[in-house]
Amino acid sequence: MKVFKFGGASVKDADGVKNVAEVMRLHSGDSISVVISAMGKTTNALEELTKAYFTKSGNAGEQLQKLKDFHHAILEDLFESTHPIFDEVNNTFVEIEWAIEDEPTGTYDFEYDQIVSVGEMLSTKIVSAYLNEIGIENTWMDARDFINTDNTYREGRIDWELSQQSANRNLKSSFTGSESKVIITQGFIGVTSENFTTTLGREGSDFTAAIIAYLLDAESVTIWKDVPGVLNADPKWFDSTIKLSNLSYGEAIELTYYGTSVIHPRTIQPLQNKGIPLYVKSFINPSEEGTLIDANTSLDKLIPSFIFRVNQILIKISPKDYSFIMEDNLRDIFTCFTEHGVRINMMQNLALSFSVSVTQDELKMPGLLKDLEKNFLVESIEG
Numbered sequence: 001m002k003v004f005k006f007g008g009a010s011v012k013d014a015d016g017v018k019n020v021a022e023v024m025r026l027h028s029g030d031s032i033s034v035v036i037s038a039m040g041k042t043t044n045a046l047e048e049l050t051k052a053y054f055t056k057s058g059n060a061g062e063q064l065q066k067l068k069d070f071h072h073a074i075l076e077d078l079f080e081s082t083h084p085i086f087d088e089v090n091n092t093f094v095e096i097e098w099a100i101e102d103e104p105t106g107t108y109d110f111e112y113d114q115i116v117s118v119g120e121m122l123s124t125k126i127v128s129a130y131l132n133e134i135g136i137e138n139t140w141m142d143a144r145d146f147i148n149t150d151n152t153y154r155e156g157r158i159d160w161e162l163s164q165q166s167a168n169r170n171l172k173s174s175f176t177g178s179e180s181k182v183i184i185t186q187g188f189i190g191v192t193s194e195n196f197t198t199t200l201g202r203e204g205s206d207f208t209a210a211i212i213a214y215l216l217d218a219e220s221v222t223i224w225k226d227v228p229g230v231l232n233a234d235p236k237w238f239d240s241t242i243k244l245s246n247l248s249y250g251e252a253i254e255l256t257y258y259g260t261s262v263i264h265p266r267t268i269q270p271l272q273n274k275g276i277p278l279y280v281k282s283f284i285n286p287s288e289e290g291t292l293i294d295a296n297t298s299l300d301k302l303i304p305s306f307i308f309r310v311n312q313i314l315i316k317i318s319p320k321d322y323s324f325i326m327e328d329n330l331r332d333i334f335t336c337f338t339e340h341g342v343r344i345n346m347m348q349n350l351a352l353s354f355s356v357s358v359t360q361d362e363l364k365m366p367g368l369l370k371d372l373e374k375n376f377l378v379e380s381i382e383g
Contacts, residue, residue, distance in 0.1 A: 001175050003221045005035040005187060010224055010283045011123055012040035023224065023286050024136050024182070029260075031180045033171075033212050034138070035187045036127055037205040038119025039074065042067065043188075046096075046116040053100045053115070054108050058101045068093055071122055078130050085129040092121050108155035108363055109341075110196070113189075117197045120186035121206075126254030128184040132322050138182035144191035147211060149198045151290070152168050155341070156190045156198035158211060167215035175216065185212075206264035210278075221276060224265065224283040229291030230255075230262050233306040233344045239277035240302055244291055252293045258306045259345065262266035268293070309345060313360045316379040317372060318353040332375060340368040 004023075011017050016039075024032070036044070046068055052058030070091055080083055096118055104111050120143075128140040146166040149156030175181055187205020190198045200207050206223055213221045225310060230252075231241040247255070249272040257266040260279060271278050272295070281290030317333055319325065333354060342364050346357040360382065372378045 001031045001216055001218050003031065003033045003035065003209045003213045003218045004321075005205055005221070005242075006037065006127075006205050006283065007203075007205060007223075007225065008037040008040055008043065008123075009226045011036060011127060014074050014221075017074065017078060017127055019283060020127060020224075021131055021134055021136060023283055024131065026286060028136075029180055029181070031175050033175075033183045033185065033216065033218070034127075035185055035212065035354045036120070036124050036188045036204055039123045039126075041072065042070070042119040042123070043116060045070075045111070046119050048217070049096070049100075050108075050112050050115045051305065053155075054111055055258065062369070064093070064096055064100070067340045071126070074126065078126070083129070085126060085260045088125050088129070089122060090110050092118060095121075106154065113156075113197050115200045117186075117189045117199055121189050123182050125230055125352065131182070131184070135287070136182065138184050139174065140193045141171070141174070141185045142195065143186040143189050143208060146215065147190040149190035149192060151192050151194075152198070153194075154199055156161050156192075158190070158200075160214075162193075163211065164215055167212075172216060201264070201266070203261075203264045204266075206267040210267045210276075212345065213276050214274055217277055220279060221271060222279040222281055224264060224281055224286070226283045226284060227262065228288055228363070229280045229284065230260070230293075232303050234261060234308055237308040238306060244303060244305075245289065246296065247291065247293045249293060249295060253381050255305055255307070260305070261310050263293075309357070311360045312345070312357050312383075313365065314354050314355065314357055314381040315372075316355045316367070316381075318377040318379075320375070322352065324351050325349060329376075330354065333372070336368065336371050340364050340371070342368050 006020055047064060048061050049063040052063060053060040075086060075089060098117055099115050112241045124140060130137055131138050141283050146163060146165055148159040148162040150159060171308060174183055187208040188199050190200060192198055209221050229243045230247060233241045235241050249268050252263065253268045256268065275295060278293040279290050282288055307349055319329060342358050343357055346356045369378055369380060
């Protein structure tokens with residue numbers, strides 16, 4: 001059994017969905033669990049909708065209508081107007097309508113997960129219906145039936161033992177027998193013990209594919225991208241990039257930790273734990289080799305890689321009494337970042353200051369800076 005993952009760029013329009021079908025035809029004899037992200041920029045749009053709803057800073061209803069129009073345009077290009085998928089998609093949008101009719105009842109992160117996760121439900125229902133329509137038989141499954149997390153909203157931590165039990169009960173049985181089988185499911189989402197939806201972190205669909213591969217002891221994972229594989233730099237920012245044909249698990253973890261955008265940072269660990277190879281390939285040219293990530297020492301280890309991060313804020317933290325930055329200072333600083341859920345991207349420790357680079361978050365940053373200023377001199381530089 002193999003695991004495929006198609007990101008938002010691969011299903012951004014009707015032609016993208018048709019191309020996914022062509023890739024699936026190339027593997028018509030295989031049993032495959034297919035993980036699909038929200039379509040195009042749907043996650044970004046749902047994030048804006050959630051912010052407008054929670055902070056009352058915009059028109060959430062208007063943003064919802066734009067999303068409806070976007071998805072219906074794709075439906076009209078793929079199906080006859082009488083197809084039941086139209087009602088299915090409308091009913092899925094009702095979940096968001098219900099959510100934004102009332103005042104928020106939980107934290108921003110909780111409300112975010114309940115709303116933004118709907119993007120994956122929409123995309124998977126549309127792709128599943130289209131594949132069945134053209135003769136590629138598949139079964140749609142809800143990822144929340146086998147991916148269990150704790151209550152850390154927006155960064156759900158996997159309960160591996162419970163997820164394994166759920167997968168054995170709800171997912172493994174789908175791949176028993178000799179005939180090939182295709183399952184369509186969502187990336188990015190899980191469920192708490194109280195049955196609330198969680199998300200696994202931005203771009204978390206890669207991680208979902210790795211989780212499923214781990215739970216099912218898959219033979220491989222393939223992430224289908226709009227690039228020919230893992231490049232040594234983002235072609236949006238750098239010219240003359242080089243495709244890396246092979247990376248070790250360790251090298252891939254280092255690159256993703258520092259911000260390589262091709263793979264989600266948490267993807268590698270579950271694959272390395274069971275020795276499952278990961279392929280990063282182009283959905284535009286699916287016959288090309290792409291990049292292989294496995295236990296072997298990289299053939300490309302001497303090619304330098306460049307990572308470009310946007311929307312960063314530099315925070316310089318210094319003791320108020322002009323003393324050295326010591327271990328107890330660092331303990332207090334790291335505790336503060338942990339409590340506010342802010343991840344440090346880079347850090348530098350000097351005698352009189354500790355500086356970090358983090359991704360700007362308009363909701364988390366004011367509270368973090370306020371708490372740091374209780375015990376330290378704090379200087380922050382945006383942009």
